[in-house]
Amino acid sequence: MRDLPAYGAGVTVTRPRPVPRDLYAVAAAVLLVTAAVLVGRYVYTYDDLIVGWPPLLGRWNPHLGPGTPAAVVVAAAVVAYGPAVAARLPWRALLPAAWGTALAWTWSLALIDGWERGVAGRLTTRQEYLSVVDRWHDIPATLRDFNGHILLHSADNWPAHVAGHPPGATLTYVLLDRIGLGGGGWAGALTITVGATAGVAVLVAVRALAAERLARRAAPFLVLAPAAVWMGTSADGYFAAVAAWAVALLALAVTGRRQLWWAAGSGLLFGLTCYLSYGLTLFAVVAAAVLLLGRRGVRARPVLFVPLLAGAAVVPVAFAAAGFDWWEAYHLLVERYYEGAAGVRPYAYWVWANLACTVLITGLATVAGLRRAGGVLVRRRAEGVRADGARAEETRLAFLVAAALLALLVADLSGMSKAETERIWLPFALWLLAACAFLTRPRGWLAAQAVLALLLNHLVATGW
Numbered sequence: 001m002r003d004l005p006a007y008g009a010g011v012t013v014t015r016p017r018p019v020p021r022d023l024y025a026v027a028a029a030v031l032l033v034t035a036a037v038l039v040g041r042y043v044y045t046y047d048d049l050i051v052g053w054p055p056l057l058g059r060w061n062p063h064l065g066p067g068t069p070a071a072v073v074v075a076a077a078v079v080a081y082g083p084a085v086a087a088r089l090p091w092r093a094l095l096p097a098a099w100g101t102a103l104a105w106t107w108s109l110a111l112i113d114g115w116e117r118g119v120a121g122r123l124t125t126r127q128e129y130l131s132v133v134d135r136w137h138d139i140p141a142t143l144r145d146f147n148g149h150i151l152l153h154s155a156d157n158w159p160a161h162v163a164g165h166p167p168g169a170t171l172t173y174v175l176l177d178r179i180g181l182g183g184g185g186w187a188g189a190l191t192i193t194v195g196a197t198a199g200v201a202v203l204v205a206v207r208a209l210a211a212e213r214l215a216r217r218a219a220p221f222l223v224l225a226p227a228a229v230w231m232g233t234s235a236d237g238y239f240a241a242v243a244a245w246a247v248a249l250l251a252l253a254v255t256g257r258r259q260l261w262w263a264a265g266s267g268l269l270f271g272l273t274c275y276l277s278y279g280l281t282l283f284a285v286v287a288a289a290v291l292l293l294g295r296r297g298v299r300a301r302p303v304l305f306v307p308l309l310a311g312a313a314v315v316p317v318a319f320a321a322a323g324f325d326w327w328e329a330y331h332l333l334v335e336r337y338y339e340g341a342a343g344v345r346p347y348a349y350w351v352w353a354n355l356a357c358t359v360l361i362t363g364l365a366t367v368a369g370l371r372r373a374g375g376v377l378v379r380r381r382a383e384g385v386r387a388d389g390a391r392a393e394e395t396r397l398a399f400l401v402a403a404a405l406l407a408l409l410v411a412d413l414s415g416m417s418k419a420e421t422e423r424i425w426l427p428f429a430l431w432l433l434a435a436c437a438f439l440t441r442p443r444g445w446l447a448a449q450a451v452l453a454l455l456l457n458h459l460v461a462t463g464w
Contacts, residue, residue, distance in 0.1 A: 022368035022439075029359045029367040036356035044349060049419065050341045053460055055353040056360065057420050061461035067111025067118070068458070074105050075224065075450035082220030083442045091212065094219060095200050101223045102196040110192065110232035112457050119188040122233040122464060127160040129170045129235060130187055136174045143167055144323030150332040152339045161235070163336055167324060168275030168315070169235060188233040195237030198430050199223060201244035206434050208251040209293045209400055211393035214437040220446055221369075221436035226453040227361040230423045234464035239276045240427040243283050246270040247431075250287055253304055254294025263304040267311025275315050278330050279416065280427055282407040289403030293396050334416070342418050350418040357422045358408065362429050363452050365445035369435030370405070373398040376438070397437060404431030423464050 033055075040054025052059035078101065089097060110118040124130045135156075136142045149156055150163045157163065162170050173187050181190075199222035207215040231237035246269035253262035270287065273280045316326065337343075359367060376398040380391075408428040411417050417424055439445050456462070 022371060025367050025371040026364045029364060032352070033356045033359050036353040039349065040353065044346070047344070049345055049349065051419055055350075055356045055419070056422055056456075056460060057463035058460045060459065062459050063112070063461070064458065065112040065114050065118070067108040067113075070104070070108035071112060071454060071457070074101070074108055075454065078105070078220055078224045079443055079446045079450055082223065082446060083217075086216045086219040091207070094216065095203065098203060098219050098223050099197055099200050102199050102228070103193065105224060106192050106196055106228040106232040106237075109228050109453065109457050110188075113461070115185075119192070119233055120184040122184065123173065123187045123191070123235065124184040129162060129173045130177075130184060131159055132162050132170065133174050133177050133182070136170070139171070139174065140322050143319065146324055147329050147332055150329060151336050160340070164333060165277050166275040166326060166329060167319070168272060169239070169277065172235075172238070172276075191233045191235055191238045192231065194241045195231045196241075198231075198237070198241040198244040198427075199225070199433075201241065201248040202430055202434055204248040205244075205251040205290070206397060206400070206437070208248075208255045209290065210397035211390075214393060214397050214434075217439075217442070218434045218437035220442060221365060221433050221449065222430065224446055224449050224453070225361075225430070225433055226363045226449055226456065227426055227429050227433075229453055229457050229462060230361065230426060230464050234423040234426070236277070236423045236426045236464075239273070239280060240430055242269055242276060243273045243280050243427045244430060246273055247283065247286055247290060250290045250308070251293075253308070254291060259304060260307045264307035264311040267308040268314055269311075270308075271312040271315035275319060275326070277427075278333060279411055279424065282411055283427070285407040285410070286400070286403045286431065289400055293399060337416065342415075345418040347415055347418060351412060351415075354412050354417060354419075354421045354425075358425060358429060358432075360452070360456065361422050361426065362432050363449040365436050365439060365449050366432050368445065369438050370401065370432060372438035373401050373435045377402060394438070397434065401432060401435045404428050408432075420463070422462070 036055040040049055040051070044054070046052065051057045082101075085097070086094060112118065122128070146158075146167050148154060149158045151157060176182070176186060176190060199219075202222055203215045203219055206218060225231075231240070246266050249262045249266035249269065253259045253266055256262070270283065273283060319326065376394050380395045380398075405428075408425055411425065411428070412421075436442075436445065
């Protein structure tokens with residue numbers, strides 16, 4: 001409280017301190033999650049939602065595990081030293097440091113559930129990719145026949161995750177098995193190791209498109225993301241990394257040297273992304289934002305389209321030559337989707353409960369960061385003139401985050417993401433975390449992120 005002189009009098013009046021707008025945003029997010037939990041538990045039944053602990057797929061199961069001490073230590077270290085280290089380390093040292101810390105955080109969270117349940121057994125369950133590795137003896141023949149096993153009533157239909165994704169996802173683990181690294185342990189290790197690079201890719205893109213200082217401020221939040229609960233070891237964490245590096249290389253192409261090579265590499269990864277998950281075609285929205293944010297001038301950008309499109313054609317042409325029809329598979333998937341759980345799960349609940357899942361994987365710090373990013377864009381529009389310096393850099397970052405949020409909202413409204421978005425939307429969620437660069441007093445926000453992740457991993461037995 002503060003005392004202020006009353007106008008025209010010798011007495012004082014007591015007025016409440018204004019509540020920061022960030023806290024209003026956080027309160028709204030908490031209410032959203034609370035509503036999703038209560039409505040999911042007391043209005044709908046399990047048979048309606050087909051998740052054990054709505055809005056998350058999992059079950060209430062308080063537990064500790066071998067990863068608990070390590071997770072607490074990593075969290076405490078990042079909260080205490082993360083902002084200072086991110087500000088002072090040379091850039092080339094910051095990137096591997098961020099990757100290594102993200103690996104430590106993800107591994108420790110996964111091992112809270114133990115080696116078998118937390119890592120080795122995740123991708124070997126009945127609905128996962130490794131359950132069909134033995135059916136890929138002849139890869140070209142399997143690709144030609146892939147669409148014939150998507151529908152539920154087809155003979156030897158694929159498990160849910162195999163049918164629900166283009167064959168690039170399953171083929172990754174088939175090839176891993178072919179080189180002698182078979183089994184859930186190696187698959188889990190690959191998924192975590194590659195997935196942990198996604199935050200590094202976001203840092204590279206933010207530095208290229210906005211400013212290094214903003215990337216440094218975002219770094220601790222990308223490392224200590226609650227999303228790491230599902231990055232180890234959902235295959236969507238691997239998808240997130242591929243998509244993130246596609247965007248990062250495109251950012252380098254439109255802002256730096258060796259533009260043609262970066263563009264070709266970006267196109268190659270964008271093509272691969274579309275053959276890992278149908279929904280990640282929405283990363284075209286983020287790619288468009290990157291092209292708009294490029295600082296090389298309008299005349300430089302058309303040159304990039306040749307290597308970009310050539311690179312993007314490589315994976316689709318290879319799969320088409322092998323006999324896989326992406327468009328036919330997508331339409332069959334939509335039919336399969338509504339034959340199964342999606343035909344039961346109510347859109348009226350999931351269209352907003354999905355957003356509650358997003359709060360849980362990105363954390364309350366991201367909610368506050370998104371509010372601030374929105375404020376940056378509103379001020380930029382109100383000014384009506386081109387901003388310079390730091391303000392322009394913040395506008396570019398806010399625009400990039402807004403593009404990722406738009407892609408996520410399109411996915412939500414499509415009805416093709418009813419539930420399980422805590423893993424499905426990992427590729428989009430990582431870009432929302434970049435909005436935390438706008439936050440002041442980062443240690444408090446980082447502590448909130450760490451506490452949320454630790455509570456989720458220790459209280460809920462998640463599906464991934």
